[in-house]
Amino acid sequence: MTSGHPKPEAVTTGSPALMLEVADLEDKTPRLIPVLIQNLSMGGVTLAVTNPGVITDWDRHRGRDCVLRLAGPGGQETINIKGKISWSKFGGVGQPPLSLGLQMARPPSEALKRLSNLLSHTSQDIKGLWDRYDQAQENPASSQLVHHCYIAGLMLLIGGLAFQFAGSPSYKMFGWVLWFLGSLGIAGKVMRSYWQKRGSQ
Amino acid sequence: MPTSSNRIKLWSIGGGKGGIGKSLVTLGLGVSLARLGKRVILIDGDLGGANLHTLMGVRYPHVTLEHFLTKKVARLEDTIIETSIEGIGLICGADDLLGSANPTFTQKIRLLHQIEELPAQYVLFDQGAGTSFNTLDFFNFSGGKIALFTSQATSIQNAYGFIKSALYRKLSRDFAKDDEILQLLYRGGDAGTENSLNTIQDLLNHIKEVSLEKHARLTQALWDFHLFLVVNMVRSNADLKSPEIIQTVCRDFLNIQPDTMGHIPFDAGVEAAISQIVPFLLHQKKSKAMAGLDQIALRLVRQSRLPRLAWGRTGEAAEEEGLPLDTIMTHPSRS
Numbered sequence: 054m055t056s057g058h059p060k061p062e063a064v065t066t067g068s069p070a071l072m073l074e075v076a077d078l079e080d081k082t083p084r085l086i087p088v089l090i091q092n093l094s095m096g097g098v099t100l101a102v103t104n105p106g107v108i109t110d111w112d113r114h115r116g117r118d119c120v121l122r123l124a125g126p127g128g129q130e131t132i133n134i135k136g137k138i139s140w141s142k143f144g145g146v147g148q149p150p151l152s153l154g155l156q157m158a159r160p161p162s163e164a165l166k167r168l169s170n171l172l173s174h175t176s177q178d179i180k181g182l183w184d185r186y187d188q189a190q191e192n193p194a195s196s197q198l199v200h201h202c203y204i205a206g207l208m209l210l211i212g213g214l215a216f217q218f219a220g221s222p223s224y225k226m227f228g229w230v231l232w233f234l235g236s237l238g239i240a241g242k243v244m245r246s247y248w249q250k251r252g253s254q
Numbered sequence: 255m256p257t258s259s260n261r262i263k264l265w266s267i268g269g270g271k272g273g274i275g276k277s278l279v280t281l282g283l284g285v286s287l288a289r290l291g292k293r294v295i296l297i298d299g300d301l302g303g304a305n306l307h308t309l310m311g312v313r314y315p316h317v318t319l320e321h322f323l324t325k326k327v328a329r330l331e332d333t334i335i336e337t338s339i340e341g342i343g344l345i346c347g348a349d350d351l352l353g354s355a356n357p358t359f360t361q362k363i364r365l366l367h368q369i370e371e372l373p374a375q376y377v378l379f380d381q382g383a384g385t386s387f388n389t390l391d392f393f394n395f396s397g398g399k400i401a402l403f404t405s406q407a408t409s410i411q412n413a414y415g416f417i418k419s420a421l422y423r424k425l426s427r428d429f430a431k432d433d434e435i436l437q438l439l440y441r442g443g444d445a446g447t448e449n450s451l452n453t454i455q456d457l458l459n460h461i462k463e464v465s466l467e468k469h470a471r472l473t474q475a476l477w478d479f480h481l482f483l484v485v486n487m488v489r490s491n492a493d494l495k496s497p498e499i500i501q502t503v504c505r506d507f508l509n510i511q512p513d514t515m516g517h518i519p520f521d522a523g524v525e526a527a528i529s530q531i532v533p534f535l536l537h538q539k540k541s542k543a544m545a546g547l548d549q550i551a552l553r554l555v556r557q558s559r560l561p562r563l564a565w566g567r568t569g570e571a572a573e574e575e576g577l578p579l580d581t582i583m584t585h586p587s588r589s
Binding site for chain 2: 176179
């Protein structure tokens with residue numbers, strides 16, 4: 054729960070859960086640099102580099118591609134997030150030696166969730182709020198598709214029933230097919246709502 | 255603030271964020287209730303930034319809440335301005351005296367007492383933006399609480415922050431003399447520490463081990479804090495997910511279950527009504543916003559007649575008369 058008071062910078066503890074892969078500008082060798090997460094938005098992430106000496110000239114990396122490797126907790130699969138370095142800034146006293154701003158390319162929701170879990174200074178309810186917000190923002194197009202499928206299913210079901218009861222005997226089989234397809238459309242919508250509800254709990 | 259007939263009379267409309275339409279929704283709800291034949295009084299509670307009167311076409315109110323707070327007018331009832339809409343009276347907010355933006359505790363108590371006496375079936379209290387203690391106290395005092403927001407991320411965030419602040423304000427007042435619970439409440443803010451209580455459920459579990467009596471009191475306090483969600487300026491079905499977001503976070507982290515009271519579709523005509531400073535445009539039957547407000551008004555009337563029974567108790571109204579006013583203030587739904 055938030056207290057409203059300023060909090061110290063976040064640190065990720067334990068083994069490096071987060072590594073940034075940056076290609077060396079001279080020999081193009083990829084270098085893996087341990088980083089800590091400082092802040093997170095829908096498409097961007099701010100990272101702290103505690104040992105920036107590995108790369109000599111960070112300014113030249115602005116606009117370059119990079120990969121953020123996100124180790125999974127408890128042996129889960131590592132997620133690689135492609136992105137670009139937007140900015141870099143060396144810190145003063147009491148700040149991380151170097152901060153990096155990364156623009157992530159379409160990060161999957163699981164990646165955002167794992168990244169937000171690494172933000173130790175954020176209160177759980179605010180994390181929960183943004184997790185649910187991200188979920189609600191996901192795939193509005195697929196929601197529309199499901200809605201259309203539902204409407205189509207309803208129409209097919211009604212059409213099928215009409216054929217069943219009012220159509221000639223030769224159309225009864227056709228009515229069964231419409232009835233079946235319509236039921237599938239409606240069941241799809243019901244099941245989706247059910248799983249979404251379970252997922253949010 | 256339930257009346258003697260156990261009906262909720264005072265409804266507060268809050269939401270934390272500015273510019274989400276609190277004043278307009280208050281006015282629209284007033285219009286809808288008046289259409290239902292109810293006598294309504296609107297109070298502009300935005301002390302320091304009042305503009306509900308402007309929305310109602312009143313440019314130069316001759317009497318405001320300031321006159322009452324500074325005792326130039328003895329009775330709150332005498333500050334009611336009859337408006338051009340039949341059935342709606344208006345108490346204008348104070349916006350030209352710095353002191354009135356921050357009334358003293360005594361002034362607040364005097365105001366809250368007299369709201370109860372106002373000659374109306376419904377009193378709608380338009381809360382100012384932000385989470386000042388005044389706003390939270392007025393909101394908590396109201397028998398009917400509406401948290402208004404839009405589907406914008408910032409509005410959802412502020413609405414949750416507002417609800418949480420109001421709940422914490424209530425709990426800190428309810429348990430003002432209980433240092434142990436107060437400390438535990440504050441410990442909830444120490445995110446990231448091992449001993450932090452991340453949810454109210456964590457707090458309840460912790461208190462249950464210490465004292466069953468305190469656990470029961472806290473459960474009661476949470477039960478009393480009942481509010482309704484209204485989402486404004488809805489443009490698409492996707493916008494209707496925003497109340498669900500707040501509901502699930504409130505349920506999971508605050509142990510409260512807000513109900514959704516309804517939504518108000520986005521209506522460009524409302525902008526015109528504001529620009530022309532004419533509330534009559536809200537009367538138009540074609541107005542999508544008014545259709546949504548009419549639905550909400552119907553639910554408001556219904557909810558006003560359905561008082562929530564106290565948690566595990568009945569018939570406490572007589573007992574409550576003997577309680578200190580501060581306690582009554584923070585337990586509005588018990589009587």
